[in-house]
Amino acid sequence: MSGARRSVWGLALSLHHLHHHPHHHPHRHLSVGIVGAPFSKGQARPGVEGGPDRIRTAGLLEGLQQLGCEVKDYGNLTFEDVADETALGRLKSVRAVGGANQRLSAAVKVAKQDGHTAVVLGGDHSLAIGSIHGHSAAVGPLSVMWVDAHADVNTPLTSETGNLHGQPLSYLLHELQSKVPALPNFSWLKPCVSARDVVYVGLRDVDPAEHYILKLLGMKVFSMSQVDQLGIARVMEESCDYLCSRAKKPIHLSYDIDAIDPSVTPATGTPVVGGLTYREGVYIAEHLSQTGLLSAVDLVEVNPLRGPTDGAVQSTASTAVHVLLGCFGRLREGNHLPDYRLPDP
Numbered sequence: 001m002s003g004a005r006r007s008v009w010g011l012a013l014s015l016h017h018l019h020h021h022p023h024h025h026p027h028r029h030l031s032v033g034i035v036g037a038p039f040s041k042g043q044a045r046p047g048v049e050g051g052p053d054r055i056r057t058a059g060l061l062e063g064l065q066q067l068g069c070e071v072k073d074y075g076n077l078t079f080e081d082v083a084d085e086t087a088l089g090r091l092k093s094v095r096a097v098g099g100a101n102q103r104l105s106a107a108v109k110v111a112k113q114d115g116h117t118a119v120v121l122g123g124d125h126s127l128a129i130g131s132i133h134g135h136s137a138a139v140g141p142l143s144v145m146w147v148d149a150h151a152d153v154n155t156p157l158t159s160e161t162g163n164l165h166g167q168p169l170s171y172l173l174h175e176l177q178s179k180v181p182a183l184p185n186f187s188w189l190k191p192c193v194s195a196r197d198v199v200y201v202g203l204r205d206v207d208p209a210e211h212y213i214l215k216l217l218g219m220k221v222f223s224m225s226q227v228d229q230l231g232i233a234r235v236m237e238e239s240c241d242y243l244c245s246r247a248k249k250p251i252h253l254s255y256d257i258d259a260i261d262p263s264v265t266p267a268t269g270t271p272v273v274g275g276l277t278y279r280e281g282v283y284i285a286e287h288l289s290q291t292g293l294l295s296a297v298d299l300v301e302v303n304p305l306r307g308p309t310d311g312a313v314q315s316t317a318s319t320a321v322h323v324l325l326g327c328f329g330r331l332r333e334g335n336h337l338p339d340y341r342l343p344d345p
């Protein structure tokens with residue numbers, strides 16, 4: 001392994017993306033800005049608006065504080081009902097999704113300008129439109145890691161369901177601008193992501209039009225087949241090398257809980273068999289935390305009404321919390337605060 005060194009912790013670290021980074025330190029003090037986005041109109045199933053509070057209930061804030069993070073919870077955004085939501089072809093709730101994302105974009109921008117690593121709790125995955133837009137508005141060009149069973153890159157004209165949670169990347173990508181029509185309540189949105197700055201992990205349910213787009217734009221994809229073939233450690237190493245190959249931009253992690261296998265995270269709207277294990281799902285977060293480049297995280301599609309049991313909802317929510325804690329330095333080997341001292345007898 002070229003360009004590697006042995007750290008004092010006995011881990012082989014790739015110089016390429018870790019060396020020189022000021023945050024690569026086990027006692028870094030991170031501040032976290034949590035924005036709840038209880039929005040569900042990017043898809044049809046009720047319940048996903050309960051995701052933010054269910055993730056908090058599963059111990060997110062306490063867990064972050066135990067890691068030594070400063071936590072600012074901005075609370076949940078409120079979204080207005082849209083009175084004139086007439087159908088636009090097959091597209092559903094376009095005005096509501098556009099308005100909600102405009103509000104979320106502003107909230108994420110504030111969280112970034114306040115100096116936090118932003119955490120957006122969804123809500124459905126259409127919220128990545130506003131989250132990534134607001135993040136980019138605050139910090140400039142981004143790298144995006146999209147962890148999901150689905151590619152979420154249908155255009156308004158290729159979508160077969162009309163659900164906007166399957167389309168957010170087409171609204172954000174410069175390369176697809178000519179394929180996305182002007183839509184009501186979306187005039188505020190300007191594409192802000194380049195296709196070459198996106199990496200997918202976990203794909204296993206991709207529509208034909210989406211597959212065409214991924215190939216057309218030459219996007220970097222680690223489907224579940226590649227996870228099987230390479231293992232999650234190599235997938236993450238190659239992902240970060242790819243994202244950092246031109247410039248070390250801030251990383252936006254957009255994490256759909258349905259990337260993880262429904263045996264672990266069943267309480268979600270569009271589960272797909274054959275997903276990431278709990279360990280692979282958490283490893284992604286741990287690896288990104290170690291880059292020191294993680295700047296915002298979306299955790300979306302936790303739906304407390306899709307259990308079917310309380311235990312299933314708890315497993316889903318606590319896995320979401322473990323992914324988020326992994327993003328902020330929680331290690332499975334254990335952690336302790338820098339000022340920890342053994343008690344004297």
Ligand SMILES: [Mn+2]
Nearest residue numbers: 125148152256
């Ligand atoms: Mn998704």
